Amino acid sequence: MRGSRSGREDSEFSGKTVLVTGASRGIGREIALDLYGRGASVIAHCNKEMGALRDAFPDADRARVHFIAGDLSTDSGVKNVAGAADKITGMLSGLVNNAGVYSGLSLEEETVENWDRVININLRSPLFLTKLLRKNLEAAGGSVVNISSVMGVAPSAGAYAYQASKSALIHITKALSIDLAPRVRVNCVAPGFTMTDMNRGGWKDDSFRAEVERSTPMGRWGKPEDISGIVCFLLSDRASFITGQSVGADGGKNLV
Ligand SMILES: NC(=O)c1ccc[n+]([C@@H]2O[C@H](COP(=O)([O-])OP(=O)(O)OC[C@H]3O[C@@H](n4cnc5c(N)ncnc54)[C@H](OP(=O)(O)O)[C@@H]3O)[C@@H](O)[C@H]2O)c1
Numbered sequence: 288m289r290g291s292r293s294g295r296e297d298s299e300f301s302g303k304t305v306l307v308t309g310a311s312r313g314i315g316r317e318i319a320l321d322l323y324g325r326g327a328s329v330i331a332h333c334n335k336e337m338g339a340l341r342d343a344f345p346d347a348d349r350a351r352v353h354f355i356a357g358d359l360s361t362d363s364g365v366k367n368v369a370g371a372a373d374k375i376t377g378m379l380s381g382l383v384n385n386a387g388v389y390s391g392l393s394l395e396e397e398t399v400e401n402w403d404r405v406i407n408i409n410l411r412s413p414l415f416l417t418k419l420l421r422k423n424l425e426a427a428g429g430s431v432v433n434i435s436s437v438m439g440v441a442p443s444a445g446a447y448a449y450q451a452s453k454s455a456l457i458h459i460t461k462a463l464s465i466d467l468a469p470r471v472r473v474n475c476v477a478p479g480f481t482m483t484d485m486n487r488g489g490w491k492d493d494s495f496r497a498e499v500e501r502s503t504p505m506g507r508w509g510k511p512e513d514i515s516g517i518v519c520f521l522l523s524d525r526a527s528f529i530t531g532q533s534v535g536a537d538g539g540k541n542l543v
Contacts, residue, residue: 299523300327303427304376308359308368308416309386311336313483314434316343317511318383318518323347325519330372332386334358359386359412360404369419379423381522384413384456385434389485391446402448409452414459417473425470430522433460434514435477437537453477457533464531472530474521479537481509505538513538 305322309315311333319331320343328351333340337356344352355371358364372379387409390401413433417424424431438446439453457475464473480499482490489495490508500506514536520526521534535541 297325299325299519300380302326303380304328304330304378305381305383305522306330306332306372306379306416306420307383307385308332308412309334311340311343313485314478314481314511314514315383315385317515318385319343321512321515321519322381322522323352327351327381328376329353330355330375332357332368334386359416360407362415365412365415366419369416372420373423377423378427379420380427380429382416382420382424382429382431383434383518383522384416384431386412387434387452387485388449389446390449392448393445394447397447405448406452409449410455410459413456414463417463417467421467421471424467429471430526431460431463431467431471431473432518432521433457433473433475434518435460435475435533437477437479437535437540440477440533440535440541460533461531468530472521472526474526474529474531475533476514476517476521477533477535477537477541478514479503479509479535479540481511481514483511502543503538503540504543507538509536509538 305327307315307319310319310331319329323329330353331340332355340354353375357368390405417431433456435456436453438450439457460473460475517534517536
């Protein structure tokens with residue numbers, strides 16, 4: 288198992304339990320591994336890819352990693368995930384609402400079914416997981432980090448459901464931060480284009496990959512570890528006076 292980003296086993300999160308949704312791959316997987324490396328107990332969630340989720344933690348201390356599954360597009364799935372986390376601990380130091388789906392449909396292609404699916408996974412489930420786990424978070428003086436997107440900050444044509452979900456997630460982060468203070472902090476991280484399965488088609492396409500590099504001030508795509516560092520910081524006691532904020536982790540993409 289890897290340690291923290293500094294390469295050493297860390298105890299920053301020792302004694303703390305954090306639920307990370309969508310931890311089977313991509314950004315969520317890196318966040319879960321980073322937290323584990325920093326001493327946290329991790330409740331790692333996936334939708335269907337339980338094999339991949341378990342494979343991410345091959346030699347982990349089983350007392351510090353719990354695997355749960357559930358479809359966050361449905362009300363029952365959200366309740367099951369919250370119930371499973373509640374069974375593991377009544378004291379939740381962190382909730383990372385990371386699970387998400389991308390949809391790039393044009394206005395002509397958009398459908399009510401697609402809109403509802405994307406909004407339910409990306410926006411409804413973070414709100415209701417927070418609601419259902421509020422007491423657990425309050426018991427621990429916990430912290431919530433919602434994963435938005437640069438596409439929720441800077442608009443572009445198409446991808447209406449995705450952009451709406453990510454933009455609204457930034458706004459409800461602010462509303463929740465007022466509601467849940469002072470016991471629970473709520474912040475948001477908005478990644479830029481990051482090399483994961485979600486946009487494999489994009490970074491495998493030479494011209495699209497180059498266009499993202501050209502239009503990103505830092506001149507490159509993000510990596511999952513570019514996102515996990517800021518998420519861990521916001522979850523940690525080092526961020527104890529920070530709430531209601533959205534931090535772009537996008538190489539400056541939201542500025543241009
Ligand atoms: N990659 C980017 O460029 C980028 C940029 C900005 C923001 N983001 C955001 O960052 C987050 C993670 O993205 P990623 O790129 O790491 O995505 P990814 O590699 O596609 O992984 C998505 C994760 O979400 C889970 N998931 C998908 N549908 C679900 C459902 N119905 N119920 C529960 N879980 C579900 C998946 O579980 P299974 O493996 O079990 O299916 C998987 O663990 C998302 O919120 C995304 O919008 C990504």
